[in-house]
Amino acid sequence: MWNIKLSIMQESIYYYNNGKFNMKFDQNHFQSLIIEQKRDCVQTMTHILRDGSAPRRVFNYDNRYNHIPQDLVSKVDGLPAYEETLQATSEQLTAWFVEYKETMYNVIKDANAAADTHYKALGRKAFNALKECEMTGELYLNIGQLKGFVSTYGQWNEFTPNIINPILEELHTAAPRKVYGEMNCNNGTIDHKWSIHNDYIFLSYSYVTGEMIQKVEDFYNKVWSVKQRSIKADSCRIIKNELPNNAFEFIMLFWWD
Numbered sequence: 001m002w003n004i005k006l007s008i009m010q011e012s013i014y015y016y017n018n019g020k021f022n023m024k025f026d027q028n029h030f031q032s033l034i035i036e037q038k039r040d041c042v043q044t045m046t047h048i049l050r051d052g053s054a055p056r057r058v059f060n061y062d063n064r065y066n067h068i069p070q071d072l073v074s075k076v077d078g079l080p081a082y083e084e085t086l087q088a089t090s091e092q093l094t095a096w097f098v099e100y101k102e103t104m105y106n107v108i109k110d111a112n113a114a115a116d117t118h119y120k121a122l123g124r125k126a127f128n129a130l131k132e133c134e135m136t137g138e139l140y141l142n143i144g145q146l147k148g149f150v151s152t153y154g155q156w157n158e159f160t161p162n163i164i165n166p167i168l169e170e171l172h173t174a175a176p177r178k179v180y181g182e183m184n185c186n187n188g189t190i191d192h193k194w195s196i197h198n199d200y201i202f203l204s205y206s207y208v209t210g211e212m213i214q215k216v217e218d219f220y221n222k223v224w225s226v227k228q229r230s231i232k233a234d235s236c237r238i239i240k241n242e243l244p245n246n247a248f249e250f251i252m253l254f255w256w257d
Helices: 027-031 035-050 082-087 090-133 143-153 161-174 211-231
Strands: 006-008 011-013 020-022 139-141 193-197 200-208 235-243 247-255
Touching: 020 035, 027 090, 035 082, 035 090, 090 139, 090 143, 139 143, 143 161, 143 193, 161 200, 161 211, 200 211, 211 235, 211 247
Parallel strands: none
Antiparallel strands: 006 011, 139 193, 193 200, 200 247, 235 247
């Protein structure tokens, strides 16, 4: 497998790194490759599309979930065989790159939408199961499960699911994510957790260090707290707990009376 590093526009960029395809690698980057590298790039893309592993084998793409069940990801048929790519011209490889890059976007977009439906259904089941068993306590959920749970909870006083869920979605998208260094294929991994307990909704970061500390604080001050009025919460606050090695735990919350 080629692991080619290019210096284009003062940017160091890979098309494939540590088992993942880089979605920032565009047609201009592709044209700078020699033909053997173009073949390898296209072969990598077709392999990912053929086996339905796109959401977990790309980076620099805003996945809504760190995990999407494999059966929710479409597999793509009609892709060129390996032998066919060996005979392809540079022009044909470029055409395939453009086509399969767009296909990859669509597959991931559809998989995220399918996962959202899947997880919201699980959130509804979780609410009904807790209610049936007369259980209570803080429940950790991903964003889809949380929205399903909130929808099933229903409205009381100013707690309005149709208002709350779109704002939770905005906050989930805006929340700072992990950054490991330039072009690291794990950049963008979701680092926060959602939970709900009675009339409280929490977003928490369990271990924050370095530059991420300021990013999380800015997120609370400039995004989370600003949403209190529109989400119609009676209270909004942040808890910052100091941990060893200059690290912190952050817990943000909304509360409805």
